[in-house]
Amino acid sequence: MDASQILSLADAAVRWRELTDLIEAARHDYYDRDQPRMADAEYDAYYRELQELEAAFPQLASQDSPTATVGGQASAVFTPVPHRQQMMSLDDVFSMDEVEQWYRRMHDAFPGEDLDFTAEVKVDGLAVNLTYDHGVLVQASTRGDGFVGEDVTANVLTIASIPTRLQGTGHPAVLNVRGEVFFMLSDFATVNREREDNDERPFVNPRNAAAGSLRQKDPAITASRPLSMVAHGVGYVEGEDLPQTQMGWYLALKEWGIPVSQHTILVRSFTEIADLIRKKGDERPTMDHEIDGIVLKINDLDKQRQLGATSRTPRWAVAYKYPPVEAFTRLLDIQVQVGRTGRVTPFAVFERVLVAGSHLQHATLHNAKEVRRKGVLIGDKIIVRKAGDVIPEVVGPVIEDRDGTEREFVMPELCPSCGARLRPAKEGDVDLRCPNAAHCPAQLTERIAHLGSRGALDIEGLGIEAAYALTQPEAGREDAVAALAEGHSVTLADGRTVRLDNPEEIPHGERFARAEELLDAPQTPVLNSEKDLFTLTAEDLSQVSVWRPVTRGGTHTGAWEKVRYFWSKSGRPSKTTELMLGQLDTAKTQELWRLMVALSIRHVGPTAARALAARFKSIDAIAQAPLEELTAVDGVGAVIAESIKEWFQVEWHRDIIEGWRGAGVVFQILNEDETPQTLEGMTVVVSGSMPGYDRESAKAAIIARGGKASGSVSKKTSVLVAGPGAGTKLAKAESLGVPVLTEQDFDRLLELGPAALPQS
Template identity: 50%
Template sequence: MTDAQPDEHTAEHPVEHPAEHPVDELTRDAARAEVEALTTRILELRDAYYARDELLEDDATYDALVRRLELIEHAFPELQSQDSPTQTVGGRAETTLFAPVEHAERMLSLDNVFSADEFAEWAAKVERDANRPVAYLCELKIDGLALNLRYERGVLVTAATRGDGRVGEDVTQNVLQVAGIPTRLAADAVELPELVEVRGEVFIPKAAFDELNALQREAGEREFANPRNAASGSLRQKSEGKNAAQLARMQDRLSRLRMLVHGIGAWPNPPVAAQSEVYGLLERWGLPTSPYVEVHDSVEGAAGFIARYGADRHSVEHEIDGVVVKVDELELHDELGATSRAPRWAIAYKYPPEQVNTKLLDIVVSVGRTGRATPFAVMEKVRVAGSEVRQATLHNQDVVKLKGVLIGDTVVLRKAGDVIPEVLGPVVELRDGSEREFVMPTNCPECGTPLAPAKEGDIDLRCPNARSCPAQVRGRVEHIGSRGALDIEALGEVSAAALTQPLVPSIPPLETEAGLFALTIEQLLPIEVVVTDAETGLPKLEADGSARRRSPFRRNTTGAEKKRGLEGPQPSSAALTLLAELEKAKSKPLWRLLVSLNIRHVGPVAARALADWFGSLDAIRAASAEELAAVDGVGAIIAEAVQDWFAIDWHVEIVDRWADAGVQFSTPGHPGPGAADAAGGVLAGLTVVATGTLEGFTREGAQEAIIAAGGKAASGVSRKTDFVAAGPGAGSKLAKAEQLGVRIIDAAQFAILVSEGPDALPAPTE
């Protein structure tokens, strides 16, 4: 197989890119500024989708951003970098949850088409380039999570998410609990290869998804937005730190997952001639394959398959969002080749989203952690594209006017990309005169501060009361506990709301996040919050009509405890867990603390780059904009954002109070800015690359161990590399090290290297 073997996630653009936005009037400086802004936004959307399973924009909006970037780069080729979103696969390799795994062969995306005409144009180009008859394999496009199974001599070694196509997350332990995935391939007449990677999609069947959400409702927890979100969230769970009940729920969620495989990678010469024969081979090996696969020897036959399932898409037991069509002949795969992101021998036909009518009950305004005020449509519950919908974003007041909707209208609703609910417009002929116009509030609905655009010309309105607006404080506190920041399981949506917007006491324990690490049991016990209905989001009422209250951080004293002399309310397990987790978070890596500060544009990638280079928050604050921008992975936009953040007094108060509470804003043993060149440490002057899974170290832990020992933790192998520490899952870096003659060590030797230095290593064997 070639390295163009894709997973079945689509790339972010259709095959054709109409010039919707002329760029001929842009100056070079204006073009550069727009490229930077577009790149930042696209990466934010990608990170949210691939790393946090969040969908911040619909497909059409995302596609428009990518198309605009492509047009500017076409007009100004010198502005296109190798790591531009237009040149890379959608995900990122950066992982904060699991150890990294390098795929032996790239996992690419697929380009999209959205109409029969576009599909016919793609097929015509394929047949023109092939210059011979072409057969097409057609299969349903599963709306799931791409997974790569690595088998060595028939034994499952690792299971990894796609990541950026080259490096994914090691989810092997969780995958072992997914039914139908064999740990050992069934031997048959074809000898099992030394190494083979099997690609497929993990998903949750519709019936299991409905059952899971019913359990979420019963537990009073947030429901999953869609089956893909449920599948990804279930597979990307860590068992560490969970109690028995949480582990049982994790096991239950994993048991509901299924997988179907659709391709092979990292096998240079498979004993088959067609993609359909590959599927037969996978099935004989005992791997689960889709029953919805057909081979057609004409474009018309493939188009018929697309039309048939488009008309009956919900008859399938899992969610689909289209059809994947592949050239069946494997030899043609090599001849047709691939771009940097997608093969030319395959395409994804995306079905148009379904539309239904429902009643627009109200338009409410929500304020997020950045202060943006967003109108939301509140509707009568309706089922669309396989799930029930009650709310949809309306983006801003101009969008509300453009759509022409009135409160009380019957509106047309669809799911953009079959995922994000979108109100298309009103059914005007059904109006009865009772409808009323939406009026955007002039003040923040949470704190009363006048709303205003962040800068002249902005359409969005924001609450400028960033320090004290309860909605923004709640959002920032919730972000601090998120997986990408400090990863505090007890600090989620409910806890953040209780700490910042309780019913009791009148003054919340956290007026800003500055007091987070100084929280005490005494501050948590008085907290009471309103109990809301998971189905409607409305407060539950007592018999007298008052809002029902609950105390998330306290419980009543039991009879046995009273006998032991305990009186009054006692801390709940949630309260004790939160304080214990906060105490542990004080010594978490510097990059995680940087992310938790909510500095604009500073996500895990930029935070790690800053932490690795400077080693302490004091050094970052002391650096000039030029010094910050010069760090690989930072740049001018992030450098300016960092300096702007520290120029605000209440931001500095957060840092000071966290430090007073014991938060460690430095990497132990780090020699200071420019660690790779600084003296000191057993690895001073040495460059080390860590690749694959190293027992005893996470990816972050291995890098931090190298830096702490005074060495440079490099991401790529070159002639300047002194050591490559390689574990299971090591791929191209290991091969390059062997080619260049760089010394390769295992996990046990790596532990010796970072603690005692190179002289303590045993002599290399021939």
């Protein structure tokens, strides 16, 4: 059923924001941290739901929607590198029907013409861009957000399969080679054996190991790991007599010494495509590297140019993704966790199982309705699956395996973190929420982690683990007690090791109580509200300890220990702690929009926060603005405006602002007079790469000067700034008579405004 027939615009906007937050968080984990926490299948489902929602409610789509952007951001560790031509993503399809639909669209675009396609295995690694100047490798970068990546030249130079100087002749003056850095499976196995021999924790899977190896601060570490690379295309090129087909480029790259896939072939008919997909699917377990699909591209480059691209994907290519890998395991329990907004989510706890290179033990079940829909009982043998190397989903139970001892999951009536009675946010909601937002430790933990994230205050060292240490330091205590009850040892913060004597002789009902008596008294959290965050000192953190499992060679021994989190064994704050406190101090004068995001006002993300900050200049002005003024701000609207008004009506929310203000946080735009409003009244569209800017910083520069940053060209557009990769937006601007500037003129436009436009 069409989403517009079952959802109101307000509900659709709420769901749009939820999906956007989930997808952006998953992208950050996958691309930036190399620590994905969401299964590919789950990500794909959320992404498709977002596409359907935007199709039903076009007014929700924006230029910074995940459907219009490529995941990944440049890290502070590496120098940012703007791409001269955007590094795009690919549209994914999951069935042969969808492959055939794409194939038919390609033929419909060129009726009566013979088409051939390259069919390539989709290597699961880290995307890179290699720049050759007259045949010499001068720079290498990661994909990043597609517009700006990270400079990893020193690391790439250590990869033996990547030539530093091209072979042969006829090289373009400038050549961008796009490819994937990965581990051959045999090399990955060798590296893990060596790590185990050295009592180091083995890598979980080849993709994450390759990404982590390439993004090392020390190139010597990269050099010690046998990475490989395979090219899958080219980007920006300057030269003459260049190949005119995709396969022609692959042959040229191979001749020049660039590694290309031996599995790439040309296909013409849908039957050939279907046969190849089936064949490679059968060969997948025996291939020399991991693949997760087959990529199809129109071979003729002129036809590729005619078809163009969307803001994030080429229309002339598609990626068929193989079904996720499945495994059997035992469902031990269904527990619940409380999120930043109070949403209580059930999750499955099952026996540890290895699936496609990852050891898995948990999977979200979303809500009680979903648990019932899947039909799983605690104690069931279940099927779990994943398409990548992350937390899986529960497919369902193996009913034939039941013996009658299984039991149903019952959603708790009280919050497991604070004991408040759970209830839906509004009548008819499937999700239950904890209403005790001010004092629920679980919600506070998530809010602290959120404000430290890159999209908010970007505090190094203030992630989810630090947030737990600050707000719930006793998390894990019950696991330590259980370990004692099972006969394992626990080492306390003062160095004492305790063990329950003869646990098998103690009645089961008494073991936990007897084990608990051996531990020291529970700690009082350092933070009971985020209002005190900016007054934290190193001394405040000196005694904070956390519970951790004891591992040896990457394997849990069964024992637990309590260790200082923020201070080192030498009796001083750790370097990470000093960095965190220093960045918290610097954050007191962070941009106003970042402070807005850090306050966890529901639905207020970076886009709305930037627009609000540019319009009202201070937090007080935003708090006092009438609803109609908030609603009128571009990128805000009724749902977000209502949420803002409701947030400022809550006393403890206002206490946070006053607490931060008292610690020196500045809730207003500083040095406003230094930014002239040169773009006031102008609507500016930026397309393609801009030297010195990524997508977000270009948008921020426009808004800071009073302009409106739009993602699409229309008759109302004042100017299009077109860099490499502008594509269809450039053609549309020319057809509508919209003034066009090159990427080199962007700074001049910011400085002069309308005076920078070409004179007719």
